[in-house]
Every structure is written in structure tokens, then in C-alpha cells.
Amino acid sequence: MIGKAITLAILGGTGQEGGGLALRFGKAGHRVILGSRDAARASAVARAMNETLGRAAVSGTTNKEAAAAADVVVLTVPYAAQRATVEEVREALRGKILIDATAPLKPPKVARVQLPPEGSAVAAIQALLGGEVRVVSAFQNVSAHHLRELGREIACDVLICGDDAAARETVIGLAADIGIAGFHAGPICNSAAAEALTSALIAINLRYKCPGAGIRITGVARDRELLRDSSE
């Protein structure tokens, strides 16, 4: 626990990746609000999650209301909806941390790295929002498949990139709350590494017929609390 329970909005929380994060954060003791274009659907999905969790940790509403009510906002919508969603909730983000898990996947060739001309999809959002929001890139490389298997250890680390070190540290704490080791990996432009890696890991999934390849960082002394048996 980062010290206290907070309220997280998961924009795109009815999707696979967002839903997985919502379940994990709810299980860890945080309050979670699923945001969606469809508030009724978000409420229904939240109810099902509460049944899974055995307690009322999750609620659902519009993206805008979810962002407004949250301490920290997590963006998990598809790349094609990333900018429009941010623009829609922009007023509600002011002064907050926005965790952006976007990878610029362009269907159908999602196993090909296709970074945007700006270099990084998440860095482009930080440029859009300017100093009013601290954007932190995280969670691109954790498979939704593994997130949703609540009984299972998540054998995957995440790269945490952002221009504000304190915001990165908060996100590393939130990742630790759900059993994921996050590593300070440099400024927001370095999000390009996590974004490109997403397509490379999809290529590995296809080639080796596995549902959720990920990475572990080696060569760094790991927090003993997070050290697990990493033999897959």
C-alpha cells in the first residue's frame, strides 16, 4: 500500500487492460471508478467486479465524472481514442497525475512497431497537457491476461517514465500495491521504449504461442518484498 487508500479513475476501464488494472487496484484496497463512454455499461462491469472481489471497491460512470472524482487518473483506452479522451477530461486532470498506459498499436499490424512521428504517444499527451498535469507512462507491458487472473503472480516488471520524479515514485508505489515492480526509466520521451516493446512482445506472443510475454529487469538490486521466484 502506498500508505493510504486513494481513488483511481480507470478511463477505458471496461476494456481488457483497464479492467485488469481495476480488479488489481480494487483487490489492493483502493477505490476504483471505471470510466467509459457508456456509463451504464461501466456500472454493470463494476458490479461484476465487486462480485469477483467480494466487496464494493469499484463503481462505474462516464470518463469525465470518473476523472473528476479521482485522486489519480489512469488512461487505458485504445490508441485511436487516446487524444480525444484526454481532451474530453482535460479540465478534471488539472493538478493530478495522469498514468497513461497507451501503446500506439495500429490494427491490424499490432505486432509491428509503429511509433508516432512525435516519437512517443504518451510524450505527445504530456506535450498537449503542459505543466498542468504530471503524465507518467506505465503498464504498457503487463498483459491483460495476467492482470485478470487474480490468483496469479504477475511475472512482469514495468518501465515508469515521466518528467516529474515524485510522480514517477507515486506510480511505482501504486504498481507495488498490485505486486508489480516498477523502475524509474527516465523522462517521458523514454515511454517510446515501453510503447515499442508492446509490439515486440505481441510478436513474441504470436511466435511462441503464449498469451502474455513480459519483461523482468535484470542486473538491478530488487526490492526484496517484490522478489519472487521468476521461473516461468
Place this chain on the structure above:
Amino acid sequence: MIGKAITLAILGGTGQEGGGLALRFGKAGHRVILGSRDAARASAVARAMNETLGRAAVSGTTNKEAAAAADVVVLTVPYAAQRATVEEVREALRGKILIDATAPLKPPKVARVQLPPEGSAVAAIQALLGGEVRVVSAFQNVSAHHLRELGREIACDVLICGDDAAARETVIGLAADIGIAGFHAGPICNSAAAEALTSALIAINLRYKCPGAGIRITGVARDRELLRDSSE
């Protein structure tokens, strides 16, 4: 062993990364020719390597002669010298596999991802060479520090990207010869992931004060022969 000993040219073989690969390939039983702009220096470095290895596995000459005499050519020069070196040895590459370990680091900000406008430094070389050479991206994320500690297990996997699956497979075999697990990670454009990751890992090295952060791929059944205790 990929089945037989081959001759590898390591262009930039007097450098840290190239030298580390040369020592490992020499130790594995392959013949290695260090290429350098300075043939005398390459010969001197090769002599020192042979003393370390306890046998005459390594020789040194110009980049051009090294490439001409090799079965497989490995490029480990700094990014600023990548294109000029390839142009210099181009004739000698025809029909061969070129393993390009280049990451587009731009000093002094080597811990910032700065991919070239084409998206990937290695993909740009494949575009330059066209169908006459099969370019495979590999070894960007293995620290020279660990390569040179010959007694030490290399706790790092590598992403293997290239448009030719058979060439990728050959490089995975060569990586296995030196104790490194390589993973098919998609077409040559996916080299952007390994290239960007290089800067992110340098950022991790700086932040966590370690000499050689790397990655392991998780969630994939690993070749048992390559499975090591990965607790760092």
C-alpha cells in the same frame, strides 16, 4: 554451438561492446576477426584477447578485410559511425547476414530515447542495403560490462528482429552459443524496441547505480538448456 565453428567479423571489435562479444564468441569456439579503422590496434587487441582465452581464436585487421573474410558480420561501432562503416564494407556484405547491434545513442544525453526519423537505426541500414544483405538486429541490450566478465552468467535476453526468419534463427543460435537467449521479436522495424530500450536501461543504470541492467522475457516457455537461476 550452432553446429559448426564459423568466422565472425566484429566491426568496431576494439570497443567495449564489440570486444565483449568477440571474447564470448571466441570462447564458444568460433573464429573471430576484429575489424577496426586501425588495423594495428585491432591486431594488438586480438593478441590480448587470445592471451585471455588461452588460444588463438581472435585476429585483427581493417573493417573491410574483416568483413570480406567472415561468414557473418557483426556491427558494433558507435551510432555516429554506423552508416559510414556499412558503406565502407558494403561489397563484402553481399549475400551475408549482418548482425547490427547499433542503438541510436546521441551523447551526451544517452539516457534519453532519441530514435532517428526513420524510426529505427537498424531498419535504416536494411533499407540502405536492400535485398542483398539480410540484416538482423540483436545484442543492443546486453551490457558490455557483463559480456567481458567471462566467468559470469549473462542474465539478459535479447530481442532478435529481422525480415528474414531463417537469418533470425541463425542469430538466435549464435546468441545461444554464448549463453544468451534470443527471442524472435518481429520484423526489422521492431528493432526500434531494442534501440529505445537501450536508453531506458541506461537511465535505470544511472538511477539505481548499477553497471548493466538488462531484461529477461517472461511468460514464454524457455529453452531448458538456457534456463538459469534468474534471481539477481
